[in-house]
Structure formats: C-alpha cells, structure tokens
Amino acid sequence: MRLIDPSDSPQDLAAAFLSSVLLVYSAASAIAILRVRRLCRRRLHDLVNPLWLVRLLLPLFASIWSIAELLRLPILRRRLPRPLQRHPDLLCDAHLIASQALAEPAFLTVLLFLIRASIRPKPASSIAAFGAAFAAALLSALPFLVLHAFYLSISTWDWRQLRFLSNLFGITSGDIHSASSPAKKSSRCSHPLFGTVLLAALAAVYIPVFVSASWGVVSLVINRRLRARLYVLCATVVGSLSVQVATLAISTLWSTQDPVFQWLSLAAVAAVMTMATSGQVILVVRPIIDALALGDVAAAPLGERRSTCMVRVQDVEQQPPSSAVRGSTRAR
Known part of the structure; x- marks a missing residue:
C-alpha cells in the first residue's frame, strides 16, 4: 500500500503532517521532563x-x-483494519468526543491552572498538585462530554430530518451513506455546528478568565523575558481560539468534499497546533530550563557559573543572582 494515495488532498496531507508533528513534539516534551527529573532530581x-x-x-x-x-x-482511515473502515462514522464520533469534548477543554484548563499556580503558594506535594490539576481538567471537560454524547444520541432520531435540527447538528442527506457505500469510506468528518457553538461558548468564557490570570502574573514578574513569554502565550491562546471557532463556524456552509471546507479545516488544525505548541514551549520546556540554569547561576561563584545538567546559562549571566531568582520565583 502506497503511503500517499492520489485521492488524498493537499489539505489532508498538511493536516496529517501538522498533527503528527504535534504528536511527536508532545511525546518528546514528556520524555524530556522525565529524563531531567531522573538526572537532576534534587535540583528539579x-x-x-x-x-x-x-x-x-x-x-x-x-x-x-x-x-x-x-x-x-x-x-x-483508509489504512485502518477493514472492520473499522466499514464504520467511519464511529471514527468521526470518536474524533469529536476526544478532541472538542475532552482534549481541548482539558488542555486549556491545565494552562490556566499553571498560570494561576505560579502566583499561589505551592502545594505540599507533586501528587496533590497533579490530582488537583487532573480533577479540574476532567471537571471542565465533563459538561462537553455529556452534551456531545447527547448530541450523538439524538442525531440518529427520526426527527433529525427537520430543517432546523439538521442545520444545528450538521446533518445533511449527502452525509448519510450505507455501510457498504464506497463514498462512506472516503468521506470526511464534518464539523457540526452544535460542537462549534459549544466551542465558541468555551472560548467566550475562557478567554477573559485566562487574560485576567495572565495579567495578574505579568504584574508581579520582574524578568522581562518571562513577561514577554506570558504576552506571547496570552496572544497565542486568544488568537488561536478565535481562529479555530471562526473557521469551524464558516466551514459549516460548505460540504465536506469542497476545497473551501478542507482549507478551513486545515486552518483550524494549524490554530490548535500553534496554541498547543506554544503552551508546551512556554509552560513546559522553558520553565525547567530556566529553573535549572538560574539555580546554578545563583549557587556558583561569578566566574564558575555552569550548569551541572548541561543547560546553557548565557541568557541569565548578565542578571544579579538575587534578582534573577526573585523574578523567576514570582513568575512561577
């Protein structure tokens, strides 16, 4: 089987590439954190x-x-086992539940948790902090899981053929195929307006709260680099959510086979990837690197400032150790 099929559109290939890059980067970030934790346990x-x-x-x-x-x-989907190929609607439902109902609300909640935790007293243990963050993420996703499950259940009722409900749930006669239809195997998942409305409601509530929390942290940060990162993170989250909601809402005006729909879907994927990558860079990778570097700079003599964990510290050598540690502590 060839890796790229002639029927694969450039938009689908680009979306698959972006999603794969984010998946690999996320795995690399997690592995890096665990490795630093093992090699530099005391410092971390x-x-x-x-x-x-x-x-x-x-x-x-x-x-x-x-x-x-x-x-x-x-x-x-064309490369999955045949039993799954016969039921692409199940994969579309899984995509809707896993992405818009679980992963995205939970990711945004963890972002907000880390921002707020940086200016609050630290929890007693990492297990307590993890439990609080994980519980908050699941609780934030629970309403979306329930509403999407309700949507998926009623979307197969007979009264779905009503015009208003068909538009609301994103169901058209062209989207319904028999199980043996070849078109069903190659059809693309649509973006139901119902899910887009829920995502827009999430963005409307989340953006003001996130901006307010970020502004509170910025007002306490002394280090200009940390402030710049917070500005970038805030702008990225606001911009990415806005672009995603707008593109998904507009995409409901076209069929899934239309090139316009595919370009809009690609724009939504790029927006989420930008937000997820920026969040991991600013709140996962850089804080650990800065903490390790600043710890060595503060502890070592002026002429012997090197990191025992192989972290470059040129960016912080120009700052007095006391002010650098104070700025970093306030930022976290």
Whole structure:
C-alpha cells in the first residue's frame, strides 16, 4: 500500500503532517521532563517541584488531540483494519468526543491552572498538585462530554430530518451513506455546528478568565523575558481560539468534499497546533530550563557559573543572582 494515495488532498496531507508533528513534539516534551527529573532530581525538586508533574498533562492532552485529529482524516482511515473502515462514522464520533469534548477543554484548563499556580503558594506535594490539576481538567471537560454524547444520541432520531435540527447538528442527506457505500469510506468528518457553538461558548468564557490570570502574573514578574513569554502565550491562546471557532463556524456552509471546507479545516488544525505548541514551549520546556540554569547561576561563584545538567546559562549571566531568582520565583 502506497503511503500517499492520489485521492488524498493537499489539505489532508498538511493536516496529517501538522498533527503528527504535534504528536511527536508532545511525546518528546514528556520524555524530556522525565529524563531531567531522573538526572537532576534534587535540583528539579528544589526549583520547579511540585508543578513538574502537572506540566506533563499538557503533552498528554495535546497527544490525545493529535491522535483524534488523525482519526478524522481519510488518509489514515483508509489504512485502518477493514472492520473499522466499514464504520467511519464511529471514527468521526470518536474524533469529536476526544478532541472538542475532552482534549481541548482539558488542555486549556491545565494552562490556566499553571498560570494561576505560579502566583499561589505551592502545594505540599507533586501528587496533590497533579490530582488537583487532573480533577479540574476532567471537571471542565465533563459538561462537553455529556452534551456531545447527547448530541450523538439524538442525531440518529427520526426527527433529525427537520430543517432546523439538521442545520444545528450538521446533518445533511449527502452525509448519510450505507455501510457498504464506497463514498462512506472516503468521506470526511464534518464539523457540526452544535460542537462549534459549544466551542465558541468555551472560548467566550475562557478567554477573559485566562487574560485576567495572565495579567495578574505579568504584574508581579520582574524578568522581562518571562513577561514577554506570558504576552506571547496570552496572544497565542486568544488568537488561536478565535481562529479555530471562526473557521469551524464558516466551514459549516460548505460540504465536506469542497476545497473551501478542507482549507478551513486545515486552518483550524494549524490554530490548535500553534496554541498547543506554544503552551508546551512556554509552560513546559522553558520553565525547567530556566529553573535549572538560574539555580546554578545563583549557587556558583561569578566566574564558575555552569550548569551541572548541561543547560546553557548565557541568557541569565548578565542578571544579579538575587534578582534573577526573585523574578523567576514570582513568575512561577
């Protein structure tokens, strides 16, 4: 079987590439955190514990979203076992539940948890912090899971043929195929307006809360680099959510086979990937690198500032150790 089929559109290939890159990057981020934890246990415990375990939730939910997005694309569904190929509607349902109902709300909740935790007293242990963050993520996703499950159940009722409900749930006669129809095997998953409305409601509530929390942290941060990262993270989250909601809403005006729909879907994928990647870079990778570097800079003499964990510290050597540690502590 060829890796690329002639029927695969460029938009699907690009979306599969972006999702795969995010999946690989998320796995690499999680492995890097665990490796640093093992090699530099004492230093990581003193500087970034107990939030290091909470940071692992960001790669976890980003990976779930990436896998769900791959399930949406025909490029992957054609390479699945035949029993699954006969029921692509189940894969579309799994994509909707895993991405919009679970992974994305949970990822955004963990982002907000880390931002707020950076200016609050640290929990007693990493297990307590992880439990609180994981519980908050699941609780935030629970309403979306229930509503999407309700949507998937009523979308097969007879009264779905009513015009208003068909538009609301994104169901058209062209989207319904028999189990043996070849068109069903190559059809693309649609973006129901119902799910887009829920995502828009999430963005409307989340964006003001996230901006307010980010502004509270920025007001306490002394280090200009940390402030710049928070500005970038805030702008990325707001922009990505806005682009995703707009593109998914507009895509409901076209059929799944239309190139416009495919370009809009690709734009939504790129927006989520940008948000997930930025969140992991700013709240997972950089805090650990900075903590390790600043710890060595503060502890070592002026002429012998090197990191025992192989972290470059050129960016922080120009700052007095006391102010650098104070700025980093306030940022976290």
